[in-house]
Amino acid sequence: MKMTPILTSLAALWIGTAALAEEFKMAVTTSFANSGLAEVLLPQIKADTGLDVQLLIVGTGQALALGAAGDVDAVLVHARAAEEKFINEGNATHRREIMYNDFIIVGPSNDGAKVKSAKTANEALQAVAKAESDFVSRGDDSGTHKMELGLWKSAGVSHEGAWYKAVGQGMGAALNTAAGMDAYILSDRASWLNFGNKANLTLVFEGDPVLFNQYAFLPVNPAKHAHVKSEAAARLEDWLTGDTAKGLIDGYAINGQKLFVFNAQPK
Amino acid sequence: MRDLAEGLSQAAHLVVTLDPDLIEITALSLKVSMGATLVACVLGLPLGAWLAVNRFVMRRFVIAILNALMGLPPVVVGLIVYVIFSRAGPLGVLGLLFTPTVMVIAQVIIITPIVASIAHQAIRDLWADYHDLLISLNASRLQRIQALLWDGRRALMTAGLAGFGRAIGEVGAIMVVGGNIDHATRVLTTAIALETGKGEFGMALALGFVLIGLSILVNLTLHMLGRTERGSRW
Numbered sequence: 001m002k003m004t005p006i007l008t009s010l011a012a013l014w015i016g017t018a019a020l021a022e023e024f025k026m027a028v029t030t031s032f033a034n035s036g037l038a039e040v041l042l043p044q045i046k047a048d049t050g051l052d053v054q055l056l057i058v059g060t061g062q063a064l065a066l067g068a069a070g071d072v073d074a075v076l077v078h079a080r081a082a083e084e085k086f087i088n089e090g091n092a093t094h095r096r097e098i099m100y101n102d103f104i105i106v107g108p109s110n111d112g113a114k115v116k117s118a119k120t121a122n123e124a125l126q127a128v129a130k131a132e133s134d135f136v137s138r139g140d141d142s143g144t145h146k147m148e149l150g151l152w153k154s155a156g157v158s159h160e161g162a163w164y165k166a167v168g169q170g171m172g173a174a175l176n177t178a179a180g181m182d183a184y185i186l187s188d189r190a191s192w193l194n195f196g197n198k199a200n201l202t203l204v205f206e207g208d209p210v211l212f213n214q215y216a217f218l219p220v221n222p223a224k225h226a227h228v229k230s231e232a233a234a235r236l237e238d239w240l241t242g243d244t245a246k247g248l249i250d251g252y253a254i255n256g257q258k259l260f261v262f263n264a265q266p267k
Numbered sequence: 268m269r270d271l272a273e274g275l276s277q278a279a280h281l282v283v284t285l286d287p288d289l290i291e292i293t294a295l296s297l298k299v300s301m302g303a304t305l306v307a308c309v310l311g312l313p314l315g316a317w318l319a320v321n322r323f324v325m326r327r328f329v330i331a332i333l334n335a336l337m338g339l340p341p342v343v344v345g346l347i348v349y350v351i352f353s354r355a356g357p358l359g360v361l362g363l364l365f366t367p368t369v370m371v372i373a374q375v376i377i378i379t380p381i382v383a384s385i386a387h388q389a390i391r392d393l394w395a396d397y398h399d400l401l402i403s404l405n406a407s408r409l410q411r412i413q414a415l416l417w418d419g420r421r422a423l424m425t426a427g428l429a430g431f432g433r434a435i436g437e438v439g440a441i442m443v444v445g446g447n448i449d450h451a452t453r454v455l456t457t458a459i460a461l462e463t464g465k466g467e468f469g470m471a472l473a474l475g476f477v478l479i480g481l482s483i484l485v486n487l488t489l490h491m492l493g494r495t496e497r498g499s500r501w
Contacts, residue, residue, distance in 0.1 A: 006313035025365065025448075034465060056365065056446040057461075071364050173462030179466070197466030225354060227362070 010054050021052035023252070025072040028055050028065035029143055030170040032076060032215065033150070035190030035259055038251050044244060059142030059170065067091055067218065070225030074233045078215045079143035093230075094167050099249050099260045100214045100238050101149060105205035106175075106192055107133075107184040115184065125155040132163040134183035138174050139166025148186045156212070166217040175201075188213055193254040195228035215262075240264065274472025281473055283479075289474075293481060297456040299441070300434035301485075303374030304382075307434075308427045311379045315386025315426070316412045319394050330387065336380035341373075345443030347375040351446065365446040370454075370489055373440040378430035385429055389422035390415050424493055428486055435482055455481070 032038065033055060042053055056066060060077045067075040068091045076098070077083060083095050105124055107115055114130035118124035128135050137159075138145040153157045167177050171191040178185040179199035187195075192203065217240055219233035239245060241264035249262040281289045318330060350356050352364045352372075363369045393415055401411045416423065438456035445452035447461060455478045462471035 023451075030464070054365070054446075054451050056448060069356075070359070143464045170464050172466055176466055177465070195466045197468060227354065 009023065021046060021050055022229075022232060023210055024051045024074075024229055024236065025051050026053055026055060027058055027066045027072045027075045027077075027238075029060050029063060029077050030057055030172065031078070031142075031144060031188040031191050031213075033057040033170055033195055035188075035252075036194055036254065037190070037260060040248055040252055041245070044248060045085065045236065045239055048244060049232075049239050051232055053236070059138070059140045060144075060146070061141030064091070067220050070220060070228060072220065073229045074217060074236065076215060076217050077143055078213050079146045080214065081215055082143075082146065083218060086218065090219055090224055093221050093223075095216040095218045095240060096237055096264065097214055097216050098264050099262045100212055101260045102189055102206070102213055103144070103186055103211040104189050104192060104203055105184060106171075106187050106201050107204040108182040109200050109202045111204055113184065115204040121151055121205065121210050122155040124205040124208075125151055125159075126157050127267075128184050129155075129157040129159065132161060134163050134165065134181050135159070136174050136178040136181065136183045136185040137164060137166040138171065138186075139168045140170070142170075143213075144171060144186060144188060145227055147211075151186070152218045189257075190254070190259045193257060193259070195248070215260075241266070270468045270472060273469035274476060276474035277469050277473035278480075282477065289477065291450065292453050292455055292458050292474075293477065295367060295452070296456070296478070297434060297481070297485075298368065299370045299454060300374065300431055300437075302367075303369045303378060303434045304427055304431040305489030306371065306375045307379040307382045307430050308365065310375070311414060311430070312386045312423055312426065313412065314379075314415055315383040315388075316390045318383075318387045318409050320415065321391040330384075333380050334384050334388070337384055339377055339378055339380065341437050342439035342440065342443065344373055344376050345440030347439065348376065348440065349446050351389075365448060365452055366442065367445070367452060370441045370445045373444050374434045374437060377437060377440060378433050381433055382426045382430040385426035386419075386423055389419050389426065393419045393422075421493065424489060428489065432482065435478065435485075 028038070038055060043086065044051055045051055048076060056063070056072060058066065060079045060082060063075045063077050064082060064086050066072045067086065068089070086092055105115060107113070113127045113133040115124045115127050118127055137148055138193050165177070165183065166182070167174050171187060172195065174185060175187060175191065175195050176197055179185070181199055181201055184204070189206075217237055219230060220228045222228050222230040246262045249260045250258070252259055294318050318326065349364070352358050352361065355366070369496060397415065397418070401414060406414065436456060438460055441454060442457050442460065444455070445457065447453050447457040455474055459471050459478070461476045462474065
Protein backbone atom coordinates (compact mmCIF):
# COMPACT_ATOMS: atom_id res chain seq x y z
CA MET A 1 0.00 0.00 0.00
CA LYS A 2 1.05 3.55 -0.64
CA MET A 3 0.40 4.52 2.97
CA THR A 4 3.51 2.71 4.27
CA PRO A 5 6.08 5.44 3.50
CA ILE A 6 3.74 8.06 4.94
CA LEU A 7 3.38 6.05 8.15
CA THR A 8 7.13 5.54 8.42
CA SER A 9 7.86 9.22 7.98
CA LEU A 10 5.17 10.11 10.52
CA ALA A 11 6.75 7.73 13.02
CA ALA A 12 10.17 9.28 12.35
CA LEU A 13 8.79 12.77 12.94
CA TRP A 14 7.24 11.62 16.18
CA ILE A 15 10.49 10.28 17.60
CA GLY A 16 12.24 13.46 16.50
CA THR A 17 10.26 15.47 19.06
CA ALA A 18 12.17 14.04 22.03
CA ALA A 19 13.80 16.96 23.83
CA LEU A 20 17.41 17.33 24.86
CA ALA A 21 17.42 20.11 27.49
CA GLU A 22 15.41 19.87 30.70
CA GLU A 23 11.92 21.13 29.99
CA PHE A 24 10.24 23.48 32.43
CA LYS A 25 6.66 24.61 31.94
CA MET A 26 5.68 28.06 33.13
CA ALA A 27 2.32 29.73 32.69
CA VAL A 28 2.72 33.44 31.97
CA THR A 29 0.29 36.24 31.27
CA THR A 30 -0.45 37.45 27.78
CA SER A 31 0.86 40.88 28.71
CA PHE A 32 4.27 39.45 29.60
CA ALA A 33 4.39 37.39 26.40
CA ASN A 34 3.23 40.30 24.21
CA SER A 35 5.99 42.52 25.57
CA GLY A 36 8.62 40.48 23.73
CA LEU A 37 10.81 40.31 26.86
CA ALA A 38 10.53 36.51 26.85
CA GLU A 39 12.45 36.30 23.58
CA VAL A 40 15.33 38.09 25.28
CA LEU A 41 15.25 36.16 28.56
CA LEU A 42 14.58 32.57 27.44
CA PRO A 43 17.74 31.97 25.35
CA GLN A 44 19.89 33.36 28.18
CA ILE A 45 18.05 31.20 30.74
CA LYS A 46 18.75 28.16 28.60
CA ALA A 47 22.43 29.05 28.28
CA ASP A 48 22.91 29.77 31.99
CA THR A 49 20.71 27.15 33.68
CA GLY A 50 20.13 24.49 31.02
CA LEU A 51 16.39 24.95 31.40
CA ASP A 52 14.23 24.88 28.29
CA VAL A 53 11.43 27.09 29.61
CA GLN A 54 8.18 26.44 27.74
CA LEU A 55 5.68 29.25 28.08
CA LEU A 56 1.93 28.75 28.26
CA ILE A 57 0.53 32.13 27.36
CA VAL A 58 -2.82 32.61 29.11
CA GLY A 59 -4.64 35.10 31.32
CA THR A 60 -3.78 35.27 35.02
CA GLY A 61 -6.98 33.37 35.92
CA GLN A 62 -6.11 30.44 33.66
CA ALA A 63 -2.41 30.60 34.62
CA LEU A 64 -3.29 30.13 38.29
CA ALA A 65 -5.78 27.36 37.39
CA LEU A 66 -3.03 25.51 35.49
CA GLY A 67 -0.74 25.91 38.50
CA ALA A 68 -3.41 24.68 40.92
CA ALA A 69 -3.96 21.57 38.77
CA GLY A 70 -0.20 20.90 38.69
CA ASP A 71 -0.04 21.21 34.90
CA VAL A 72 2.82 23.72 35.01
CA ASP A 73 5.90 23.97 37.24
CA ALA A 74 5.59 27.68 38.01
CA VAL A 75 3.55 30.75 37.14
CA LEU A 76 4.62 34.34 36.45
CA VAL A 77 1.62 36.64 36.92
CA HIS A 78 0.57 40.07 38.15
CA ALA A 79 -2.49 40.06 40.44
CA ARG A 80 -1.44 40.30 44.07
CA ALA A 81 -4.73 39.37 45.76
CA ALA A 82 -5.22 36.32 43.53
CA GLU A 83 -1.59 35.29 44.09
CA GLU A 84 -2.00 35.42 47.86
CA LYS A 85 -5.18 33.35 47.65
CA PHE A 86 -3.25 30.87 45.48
CA ILE A 87 -0.58 30.54 48.18
CA ASN A 88 -3.12 30.27 51.00
CA GLU A 89 -4.76 27.37 49.17
CA GLY A 90 -1.40 25.59 49.23
CA ASN A 91 -0.79 25.79 45.48
CA ALA A 92 2.55 27.58 45.71
CA THR A 93 5.24 27.70 48.35
CA HIS A 94 5.78 31.46 48.11
CA ARG A 95 5.75 34.44 45.76
CA ARG A 96 8.84 36.33 44.68
CA GLU A 97 8.53 39.77 43.14
CA ILE A 98 10.61 40.11 40.00
CA MET A 99 9.82 43.35 38.19
CA TYR A 100 7.09 45.82 37.38
CA ASN A 101 5.75 47.71 34.44
CA ASP A 102 2.70 49.95 34.27
CA PHE A 103 -0.77 50.17 32.83
CA ILE A 104 -1.91 52.96 30.53
CA ILE A 105 -5.24 54.09 29.16
CA VAL A 106 -5.54 54.06 25.40
CA GLY A 107 -8.35 55.77 23.53
CA PRO A 108 -9.49 57.38 20.29
CA SER A 109 -7.20 60.15 19.07
CA ASN A 110 -10.00 62.76 19.15
CA ASP A 111 -10.46 61.89 22.88
CA GLY A 112 -14.21 62.53 23.06
CA ALA A 113 -14.29 61.95 26.83
CA LYS A 114 -11.39 64.40 27.46
CA VAL A 115 -9.36 61.80 29.33
CA LYS A 116 -6.12 63.55 28.44
CA SER A 117 -6.88 66.37 30.86
CA ALA A 118 -7.36 63.96 33.81
CA LYS A 119 -4.79 64.23 36.60
CA THR A 120 -5.38 60.80 38.17
CA ALA A 121 -6.54 57.40 37.00
CA ASN A 122 -9.76 57.93 38.97
CA GLU A 123 -10.49 61.15 37.08
CA ALA A 124 -9.72 59.43 33.79
CA LEU A 125 -12.28 56.68 34.38
CA GLN A 126 -14.84 59.13 35.74
CA ALA A 127 -14.50 61.09 32.49
CA VAL A 128 -15.10 57.95 30.39
CA ALA A 129 -18.15 56.97 32.46
CA LYS A 130 -19.58 60.48 32.38
CA ALA A 131 -19.26 60.76 28.61
CA GLU A 132 -20.45 57.13 28.26
CA SER A 133 -17.74 56.65 25.67
CA ASP A 134 -17.21 53.09 24.46
CA PHE A 135 -14.85 51.22 26.78
CA VAL A 136 -13.51 47.75 26.05
CA SER A 137 -12.82 45.51 29.05
CA ARG A 138 -10.79 42.29 28.97
CA GLY A 139 -13.51 40.64 31.02
CA ASP A 140 -11.47 37.43 31.30
CA ASP A 141 -10.45 37.39 34.97
CA SER A 142 -6.88 38.26 33.96
CA GLY A 143 -4.53 40.44 35.99
CA THR A 144 -5.30 43.39 33.73
CA HIS A 145 -9.03 42.80 34.14
CA LYS A 146 -8.71 42.64 37.94
CA MET A 147 -6.71 45.89 37.87
CA GLU A 148 -9.39 47.55 35.74
CA LEU A 149 -12.19 46.44 38.08
CA GLY A 150 -10.22 47.76 41.05
CA LEU A 151 -9.81 51.12 39.30
CA TRP A 152 -13.55 51.44 38.61
CA LYS A 153 -14.21 50.69 42.25
CA SER A 154 -11.79 53.32 43.53
CA ALA A 155 -13.07 55.85 40.96
CA GLY A 156 -16.50 55.37 42.54
CA VAL A 157 -18.39 55.20 39.26
CA SER A 158 -20.49 52.41 37.84
CA HIS A 159 -19.26 50.79 34.64
CA GLU A 160 -22.62 49.34 33.76
CA GLY A 161 -24.14 50.39 30.47
CA ALA A 162 -24.15 49.65 26.78
CA TRP A 163 -20.90 51.61 26.38
CA TYR A 164 -18.99 49.07 28.50
CA LYS A 165 -17.98 46.09 26.36
CA ALA A 166 -16.51 43.07 28.16
CA VAL A 167 -14.95 40.93 25.42
CA GLY A 168 -13.62 38.04 27.52
CA GLN A 169 -10.41 37.74 25.54
CA GLY A 170 -6.66 38.33 25.78
CA MET A 171 -4.96 41.73 25.65
CA GLY A 172 -4.30 41.60 21.91
CA ALA A 173 -7.84 40.58 20.98
CA ALA A 174 -9.24 43.26 23.30
CA LEU A 175 -6.97 45.89 21.70
CA ASN A 176 -8.13 44.75 18.26
CA THR A 177 -11.73 45.23 19.39
CA ALA A 178 -10.98 48.69 20.81
CA ALA A 179 -9.21 49.65 17.56
CA GLY A 180 -12.23 48.51 15.58
CA MET A 181 -14.70 50.42 17.77
CA ASP A 182 -12.54 53.47 18.45
CA ALA A 183 -13.02 52.78 22.16
CA TYR A 184 -11.08 53.42 25.37
CA ILE A 185 -9.22 50.51 26.96
CA LEU A 186 -6.86 49.79 29.83
CA SER A 187 -3.71 48.09 28.56
CA ASP A 188 -0.30 47.25 29.92
CA ARG A 189 2.31 49.45 28.30
CA ALA A 190 4.28 46.59 26.77
CA SER A 191 1.33 45.10 24.89
CA TRP A 192 0.39 48.53 23.60
CA LEU A 193 3.90 49.39 22.34
CA ASN A 194 4.22 46.04 20.58
CA PHE A 195 0.71 46.10 19.19
CA GLY A 196 0.64 46.15 15.39
CA ASN A 197 -2.92 47.37 14.70
CA LYS A 198 -3.13 50.71 16.51
CA ALA A 199 -5.54 52.18 13.93
CA ASN A 200 -6.95 55.47 15.30
CA LEU A 201 -6.00 54.76 18.93
CA THR A 202 -3.49 56.72 20.96
CA LEU A 203 -2.18 56.81 24.51
CA VAL A 204 -4.46 59.15 26.51
CA PHE A 205 -3.42 58.60 30.14
CA GLU A 206 -0.33 57.36 31.97
CA GLY A 207 1.85 57.90 35.02
CA ASP A 208 -0.47 57.51 38.03
CA PRO A 209 1.33 55.29 40.62
CA VAL A 210 -1.86 53.23 41.11
CA LEU A 211 -1.27 51.86 37.61
CA PHE A 212 1.85 50.08 38.86
CA ASN A 213 1.90 46.43 37.72
CA GLN A 214 3.99 44.06 39.83
CA TYR A 215 5.03 40.70 38.34
CA ALA A 216 5.73 37.83 40.71
CA PHE A 217 7.11 34.33 40.27
CA LEU A 218 5.26 31.53 42.09
CA PRO A 219 6.70 27.99 42.06
CA VAL A 220 4.01 25.29 42.27
CA ASN A 221 4.03 23.53 45.63
CA PRO A 222 5.78 20.12 45.38
CA ALA A 223 3.95 19.01 48.54
CA LYS A 224 0.72 19.21 46.56
CA HIS A 225 2.03 17.98 43.21
CA ALA A 226 5.02 15.68 43.67
CA HIS A 227 5.89 15.65 39.97
CA VAL A 228 6.64 19.39 39.63
CA LYS A 229 10.25 20.34 39.03
CA SER A 230 10.84 22.26 42.24
CA GLU A 231 14.63 22.06 42.04
CA ALA A 232 14.50 23.56 38.55
CA ALA A 233 12.01 26.18 39.78
CA ALA A 234 14.49 27.22 42.48
CA ARG A 235 17.26 27.50 39.85
CA LEU A 236 15.00 29.62 37.64
CA GLU A 237 13.99 31.84 40.56
CA ASP A 238 17.66 32.43 41.42
CA TRP A 239 18.33 33.38 37.82
CA LEU A 240 15.29 35.66 37.55
CA THR A 241 16.28 37.55 40.69
CA GLY A 242 19.99 37.68 39.78
CA ASP A 243 22.23 40.23 38.08
CA THR A 244 21.96 38.83 34.55
CA ALA A 245 18.18 39.13 34.68
CA LYS A 246 18.46 42.64 36.16
CA GLY A 247 20.62 43.77 33.24
CA LEU A 248 18.35 42.24 30.60
CA ILE A 249 15.08 43.41 32.17
CA ASP A 250 16.23 46.97 32.88
CA GLY A 251 17.86 47.20 29.46
CA TYR A 252 14.80 46.05 27.50
CA ALA A 253 13.21 48.80 25.42
CA ILE A 254 10.80 49.13 22.51
CA ASN A 255 11.31 52.16 20.25
CA GLY A 256 13.61 53.60 22.89
CA GLN A 257 10.96 53.29 25.63
CA LYS A 258 11.96 51.33 28.69
CA LEU A 259 9.27 48.82 29.66
CA PHE A 260 10.16 47.02 32.87
CA VAL A 261 11.83 47.93 36.15
CA PHE A 262 13.63 45.10 37.93
CA ASN A 263 12.81 45.17 41.67
CA ALA A 264 13.57 41.68 43.02
CA GLN A 265 14.98 41.70 46.56
CA PRO A 266 17.92 39.41 47.38
CA LYS A 267 16.92 36.61 49.74
CA MET B 268 -7.12 45.32 1.62
CA ARG B 269 -3.57 46.46 2.34
CA ASP B 270 -3.34 43.71 4.97
CA LEU B 271 -4.33 41.09 2.39
CA ALA B 272 -1.64 42.17 -0.05
CA GLU B 273 0.91 42.34 2.74
CA GLY B 274 -0.17 38.88 3.90
CA LEU B 275 0.27 37.40 0.44
CA SER B 276 3.72 38.90 -0.01
CA GLN B 277 4.80 37.82 3.48
CA ALA B 278 3.50 34.31 2.78
CA ALA B 279 5.54 34.18 -0.44
CA HIS B 280 8.60 35.45 1.43
CA LEU B 281 8.24 32.85 4.21
CA VAL B 282 7.82 30.00 1.75
CA VAL B 283 10.62 31.05 -0.63
CA THR B 284 13.14 31.58 2.17
CA LEU B 285 12.09 28.29 3.84
CA ASP B 286 11.69 30.12 7.15
CA PRO B 287 12.75 27.60 9.85
CA ASP B 288 9.93 28.55 12.25
CA LEU B 289 7.37 28.21 9.48
CA ILE B 290 8.70 24.78 8.56
CA GLU B 291 8.60 23.67 12.19
CA ILE B 292 5.00 24.70 12.82
CA THR B 293 3.85 23.48 9.40
CA ALA B 294 5.46 20.08 10.00
CA LEU B 295 3.75 19.83 13.39
CA SER B 296 0.40 20.86 11.88
CA LEU B 297 0.74 18.10 9.29
CA LYS B 298 1.95 15.56 11.80
CA VAL B 299 -0.90 16.18 14.26
CA SER B 300 -3.69 16.44 11.69
CA MET B 301 -2.53 13.51 9.54
CA GLY B 302 -2.02 11.41 12.65
CA ALA B 303 -5.53 12.26 13.82
CA THR B 304 -6.96 11.56 10.34
CA LEU B 305 -5.27 8.15 10.18
CA VAL B 306 -6.61 7.13 13.58
CA ALA B 307 -10.05 8.54 12.78
CA CYS B 308 -10.15 6.55 9.51
CA VAL B 309 -9.10 3.33 11.24
CA LEU B 310 -11.94 3.85 13.73
CA GLY B 311 -14.52 5.65 11.61
CA LEU B 312 -14.50 3.81 8.26
CA PRO B 313 -15.25 0.33 9.66
CA LEU B 314 -17.76 1.87 12.07
CA GLY B 315 -19.58 3.58 9.20
CA ALA B 316 -19.58 0.35 7.17
CA TRP B 317 -20.73 -1.70 10.12
CA LEU B 318 -23.64 0.68 10.73
CA ALA B 319 -24.59 0.46 7.05
CA VAL B 320 -24.79 -3.33 6.79
CA ASN B 321 -26.22 -4.18 10.20
CA ARG B 322 -29.78 -3.85 11.40
CA PHE B 323 -30.28 -3.54 15.15
CA VAL B 324 -32.46 -1.87 17.71
CA MET B 325 -31.55 1.78 18.28
CA ARG B 326 -29.72 1.92 14.92
CA ARG B 327 -31.48 5.12 13.95
CA PHE B 328 -30.67 6.58 17.35
CA VAL B 329 -26.95 5.70 17.06
CA ILE B 330 -26.75 7.23 13.57
CA ALA B 331 -28.50 10.40 14.72
CA ILE B 332 -26.03 10.74 17.61
CA LEU B 333 -23.11 10.18 15.24
CA ASN B 334 -24.41 12.84 12.87
CA ALA B 335 -24.96 15.26 15.74
CA LEU B 336 -21.42 14.72 16.98
CA MET B 337 -20.16 16.14 13.66
CA GLY B 338 -21.02 19.52 15.11
CA LEU B 339 -19.03 19.10 18.34
CA PRO B 340 -17.58 22.47 19.31
CA PRO B 341 -13.79 21.97 19.34
CA VAL B 342 -13.26 24.13 22.42
CA VAL B 343 -15.60 21.87 24.41
CA VAL B 344 -13.72 18.79 23.23
CA GLY B 345 -10.51 20.58 24.20
CA LEU B 346 -11.80 21.30 27.69
CA ILE B 347 -13.00 17.74 28.24
CA VAL B 348 -9.67 16.32 27.06
CA TYR B 349 -7.86 18.89 29.21
CA VAL B 350 -9.80 17.88 32.32
CA ILE B 351 -9.07 14.20 31.67
CA PHE B 352 -5.35 14.64 30.99
CA SER B 353 -4.68 17.41 33.52
CA ARG B 354 -2.40 16.38 36.38
CA ALA B 355 -5.44 16.66 38.61
CA GLY B 356 -7.50 14.50 36.23
CA PRO B 357 -7.92 10.72 35.88
CA LEU B 358 -5.19 10.26 33.21
CA GLY B 359 -2.89 13.00 34.55
CA VAL B 360 -0.18 10.53 35.54
CA LEU B 361 0.56 9.93 31.85
CA GLY B 362 1.97 13.48 31.65
CA LEU B 363 0.57 13.92 28.14
CA LEU B 364 -0.91 17.39 28.55
CA PHE B 365 0.72 20.04 26.33
CA THR B 366 2.23 17.43 23.98
CA PRO B 367 1.43 16.69 20.31
CA THR B 368 0.02 13.31 21.38
CA VAL B 369 -2.86 14.83 23.33
CA MET B 370 -3.53 17.21 20.42
CA VAL B 371 -3.98 14.15 18.21
CA ILE B 372 -6.35 12.61 20.77
CA ALA B 373 -8.52 15.74 20.85
CA GLN B 374 -8.66 15.91 17.05
CA VAL B 375 -9.53 12.22 16.76
CA ILE B 376 -12.58 12.88 18.95
CA ILE B 377 -13.58 15.83 16.76
CA ILE B 378 -13.18 14.19 13.35
CA THR B 379 -14.08 10.52 13.89
CA PRO B 380 -17.85 11.31 13.80
CA ILE B 381 -17.34 13.17 10.50
CA VAL B 382 -15.39 10.32 8.92
CA ALA B 383 -17.84 7.72 10.21
CA SER B 384 -20.94 9.66 9.14
CA ILE B 385 -19.75 10.30 5.59
CA ALA B 386 -18.51 6.70 5.30
CA HIS B 387 -21.85 5.41 6.56
CA GLN B 388 -23.77 7.44 4.00
CA ALA B 389 -21.55 6.35 1.11
CA ILE B 390 -21.56 2.70 2.06
CA ARG B 391 -25.28 2.64 2.66
CA ASP B 392 -25.84 3.71 -0.96
CA LEU B 393 -23.34 1.15 -2.19
CA TRP B 394 -24.91 -1.53 -0.01
CA ALA B 395 -28.27 -0.94 -1.68
CA ASP B 396 -26.61 -1.84 -5.02
CA TYR B 397 -24.54 -4.75 -3.71
CA HIS B 398 -27.04 -6.26 -1.31
CA ASP B 399 -28.44 -9.02 -3.52
CA LEU B 400 -25.09 -9.91 -5.03
CA LEU B 401 -23.25 -10.23 -1.72
CA ILE B 402 -26.10 -12.16 -0.12
CA SER B 403 -26.30 -14.59 -3.07
CA LEU B 404 -22.54 -15.15 -2.89
CA ASN B 405 -23.11 -16.06 0.75
CA ALA B 406 -20.45 -13.55 1.84
CA SER B 407 -19.83 -13.38 5.56
CA ARG B 408 -20.50 -10.11 7.38
CA LEU B 409 -16.77 -9.33 7.52
CA GLN B 410 -16.38 -10.10 3.79
CA ARG B 411 -19.31 -7.84 2.99
CA ILE B 412 -17.74 -4.97 4.92
CA GLN B 413 -14.39 -5.57 3.23
CA ALA B 414 -15.93 -5.59 -0.25
CA LEU B 415 -17.92 -2.44 0.45
CA LEU B 416 -14.95 -0.60 1.92
CA TRP B 417 -12.80 -1.49 -1.07
CA ASP B 418 -15.33 -0.67 -3.77
CA GLY B 419 -16.33 2.50 -1.99
CA ARG B 420 -12.75 3.66 -1.54
CA ARG B 421 -13.16 6.90 -3.50
CA ALA B 422 -16.07 8.05 -1.37
CA LEU B 423 -14.17 6.93 1.71
CA MET B 424 -11.21 9.03 0.65
CA THR B 425 -13.58 11.99 0.64
CA ALA B 426 -14.60 11.02 4.17
CA GLY B 427 -10.95 11.00 5.23
CA LEU B 428 -10.25 14.31 3.50
CA ALA B 429 -13.25 15.93 5.16
CA GLY B 430 -11.86 14.79 8.49
CA PHE B 431 -8.40 16.09 7.60
CA GLY B 432 -9.88 19.41 6.52
CA ARG B 433 -11.59 19.88 9.86
CA ALA B 434 -8.45 18.84 11.73
CA ILE B 435 -5.92 21.05 9.92
CA GLY B 436 -8.09 24.14 10.32
CA GLU B 437 -9.06 23.49 13.92
CA VAL B 438 -7.80 25.83 16.65
CA GLY B 439 -10.14 25.68 19.68
CA ALA B 440 -9.25 22.23 20.99
CA ILE B 441 -5.52 22.16 20.29
CA MET B 442 -5.10 25.62 21.82
CA VAL B 443 -6.49 24.32 25.13
CA VAL B 444 -4.75 20.93 25.25
CA GLY B 445 -1.57 21.86 23.37
CA GLY B 446 -1.03 25.27 24.93
CA ASN B 447 0.53 26.83 21.79
CA ILE B 448 4.04 26.38 23.25
CA ASP B 449 6.76 27.74 20.96
CA HIS B 450 8.95 24.95 19.52
CA ALA B 451 6.79 22.29 21.19
CA THR B 452 3.08 22.45 20.40
CA ARG B 453 2.68 25.52 18.18
CA VAL B 454 0.91 24.75 14.91
CA LEU B 455 -0.30 26.93 12.04
CA THR B 456 -3.75 27.66 13.44
CA THR B 457 -2.59 28.49 16.97
CA ALA B 458 0.19 30.66 15.52
CA ILE B 459 -2.44 32.51 13.47
CA ALA B 460 -4.49 33.11 16.62
CA LEU B 461 -1.36 34.40 18.39
CA GLU B 462 -0.40 36.79 15.56
CA THR B 463 -3.97 38.07 15.36
CA GLY B 464 -3.81 38.73 19.11
CA LYS B 465 -0.66 40.76 18.60
CA GLY B 466 -2.42 42.81 15.93
CA GLU B 467 0.07 41.49 13.34
CA PHE B 468 -2.58 40.88 10.71
CA GLY B 469 -0.06 40.64 7.86
CA MET B 470 1.79 37.74 9.46
CA ALA B 471 -1.48 36.11 10.58
CA LEU B 472 -2.80 36.24 7.02
CA ALA B 473 0.51 34.98 5.63
CA LEU B 474 0.27 31.91 7.85
CA GLY B 475 -3.36 31.55 6.80
CA PHE B 476 -2.39 31.50 3.14
CA VAL B 477 0.27 28.89 3.88
CA LEU B 478 -2.41 26.81 5.63
CA ILE B 479 -4.76 27.03 2.65
CA GLY B 480 -1.92 26.14 0.27
CA LEU B 481 -0.95 23.19 2.41
CA SER B 482 -4.50 21.89 2.48
CA ILE B 483 -4.75 22.10 -1.31
CA LEU B 484 -1.41 20.34 -1.68
CA VAL B 485 -2.43 17.46 0.58
CA ASN B 486 -5.74 17.01 -1.26
CA LEU B 487 -4.06 17.10 -4.68
CA THR B 488 -1.43 14.59 -3.60
CA LEU B 489 -4.01 12.13 -2.33
CA HIS B 490 -6.10 12.48 -5.47
CA MET B 491 -3.03 11.76 -7.55
CA LEU B 492 -2.10 8.74 -5.46
CA GLY B 493 -5.69 7.55 -5.64
CA ARG B 494 -5.76 8.14 -9.42
CA THR B 495 -9.14 9.82 -9.26
CA GLU B 496 -10.55 12.33 -11.72
CA ARG B 497 -8.39 11.17 -14.63
CA GLY B 498 -9.48 12.17 -18.09
CA SER B 499 -10.45 8.72 -19.29
CA ARG B 500 -12.45 7.74 -16.22
CA TRP B 501 -15.67 8.83 -14.68
